[in-house]
Amino acid sequence: MTRLEVHQFPTRSDNYGVLVHDPASGSTAAIDAPDADELLAALHEKGWKLSHILTTHHHQDHTAGNTAVKRATGCTIIGPAKEAHSIPGIDVKVSEGDTIEVGGAKARVIETPGHTRGHVSYHFPDNDLVFVGDTLFSVGCGRLLEGDAKTMWSSLQKLAALPPETNLYCGHEYTDANCRFALTVEPENDALRARAAEVAKLADRGEPALPTTVAQELDTNPFLRPSSPAIQKRLGMEGRPLQDIFGEIRRRKDRF
C-alpha cells in the first residue's frame, strides 16, 4: 500500500494549497492551484516534481495557477467533467465514482455539488485522506452559489459517511470565524466549545486548524448536525426535514 506524504501550505489570502506525494514513484499531486508562484515555491521547498493537479471546482481562487503551473511542470490537470469548460488547461474530466491514480495511490471521485454545480472531492481511502475544496470547512460549509440546500445537504452526507478517522482537507481557513457562528446555533455542544477554544489559540499563534477529521466535524460542525435536538429546538424546527434545517443554518450563517 502506498503511504502518501501530505504538505499543506497557506496561499493567496485565506486559501490552502496541498501537495500529496508518493515517495515510491515520485508522483506528486496538487489539490487545486490557487497561485502558480506559491505552488511552484512549495514544490521547490519539498524537492517534489508535480505530476497532477486535482481540481475541485472552477473558482478563480482554485484554478488561477493552472496554466502557468502546467507550463512549468508539464503536469496533467484532472477536474470535474460538469464544469470542465471553465477549468483552464483541463486534460482529464472526472465524474462520480471514477478512480484516479497518483503514483501507486488511488483516489475515488465524489461529486459534491452545491457550492458550484460540478464541484468534486477526492477520497484516498487507503490513506484516510479526503480533499473537499469549498464543500465542507472545519465547523462550516461552502456558500450555496450554484446549488440549493437539498443539493448541498446530499453532498455533505456523502462526506459524513466516510470513515470517521478520515483526515479532511479544505480549501480555506475560516475555522475561527466558523466557530463563533456555530456557538450561536449550538452553544450547549461541549465538543464544539472545546474545539472553539483550541481554534482560538491556534489562530492567535497563526497556526492552521486544518486538517480536521470526519469524526471531529460530525461532533462539532452545525452543518452536519441538523439532527441535533438542541439545534432543532433553538431554530424552532423540531422534527422538520434535515435538509430544511440545514438550509436554515446556512441562511443564518449568510447573515451572520
Ligand code: ZN
Ligand atoms: Zn470556491
Ligand code: FE
Ligand atoms: Fe475558494
